[in-house]
Amino acid sequence: MEEIMSMIFNGINLVKELEFSLSAQESPESLSTSLGSVSTLFGDANERLKILLARRNSLVLNQPEPKPVSMSDLDQIMMQQIEHGLMQDYSLREGVMQGVKNIDSGPGCSFSTPRPRRRQKDVEEEKVFVAAARMGNMDTPPDDNHTWRKYGQKEILGFKFPRAYYRCTHEKLYKCPAKKQVQRLDEDPYTFCVTYRSSHTCHFFTTSPISSTAATATTDGHYGSTVVNMAEALFGNVDSVVPFDESYFDYRSLFNGSGSDWDT
DNA sequence: GCAATTTGACCGAA
DNA sequence: TTCGGTCAAATTGC
Structure with a gap:
């Protein structure tokens, strides 16, 4: 399964290179x-994904619980996730809303004293997979129109x-x-993998004019025509790309929880 | 000088 | 006891 994911991510990277070629106005042959x-x-x-899913669905036919993930559902979820990362990266250069949906955990800010030093279970969190920039600083994920301050870094067991x-x-x-x-x-x-915890109460975005456009896009759910055009060109159906108002999906948790094919 | 980042130490949930 | 999350002093950059 990792092979399929690798193919998809490679495809995303190819799209990014294609986008760069577009901006560089390369020859039609090259494009x-x-x-x-x-x-x-x-x-x-x-194709590989469909084969895998067909195999899995046939395996779980006799199991009423849990409900097997249908091919169309999974395709849609998978593509939403991929499209989301792609669109985030694409929007970086276009200066439009990146589609990062912040969690809305309700009460927002409530630091009690003493401040908890470990994450609280009741705080909602949302995972988003974001493509890294292929040029420039690749160590940081693309800007999501909020200003962040780094306060720590840690080696995590099981992660390189x-x-x-x-x-x-x-x-x-x-x-x-x-x-x-x-x-x-x-x-x-x-x-x-960017995990967002607690929603912004400050509603501040980066101060560039580009980002103020992004802020507008955030609130009314409209996106730059360039992005829509690109999405249509790539995926045919813009409705499946924007707006990003569905929960983003963690493919690891989904597949780890429903089968072992991802471990292969 | 100020703000951001780095990094080792500390805290606390599991 | 382990390890993820945070603190805070030191360092760096503007």
């Missing part, structure tokens, strides 16, 4: 070659890469409780 590679890679990955801890820059001034953890994936160093 055509890149497009062919992308479609082949995604096509192959999808350290986990970085960030909190909202406005934490003290506006008592914004938002935090995030950034973990680079072992199997794909170009992808980060």
Whole structure:
């Protein structure tokens, strides 16, 4: 299964290279070659995924619980996740909303004294997989239109890469409780697993004009036409790409919880 | 000088 | 006792 994931992530990286080629105004021949590679890679990955799912569904036919994940559901979820990472990365250069949906944990900020030094179970969290930049600083995930201050980094058991801890820059001034953890994936160093905890109460975005556009996109759910065009070109159906109002999905937890094929 | 980052130490849940 | 999360002093960069 990791092979399939690797193919998908490779496809994402190819798309990013294609995007760079677009901005560099490379020849139509070169663009055509890149497009062919992308479609082949995604096509192959999808075929393998379908075979895998067909196999799994046949295995769980006699088991009423838990309900097997249907192929269409999984395809949709998987593509939402991939599209989300892709669109986040793409929007970096286009300067539009990246589609990171912050968790809404309700009460927001409530630091009791003493401040808990370990994560609270009742705090909602949301995982998002984000493609890393292929150029420039690849150690940090793409900007999500909030300003973060790093307050820690730790080696985590079972992970090759350290986990970085960030909190909202406005934490003290506006008592914004938002935090995030950034973990680079072992199997794909170009992808980060970003875990958001607590929602922003400060509602501050980065101050560039580009980002104010992003802020608008956040509230009304509309996205730049460039992004929509790209999404249509890639996936055909924009409705499956935006808006990102569904819960993002953690493919590890999904597949670890429902089968062992991902371990192969 | 100030703000952000780094990093070893500390705390506490499991 | 272990290990994830946080603190806070030292360091770095603007």
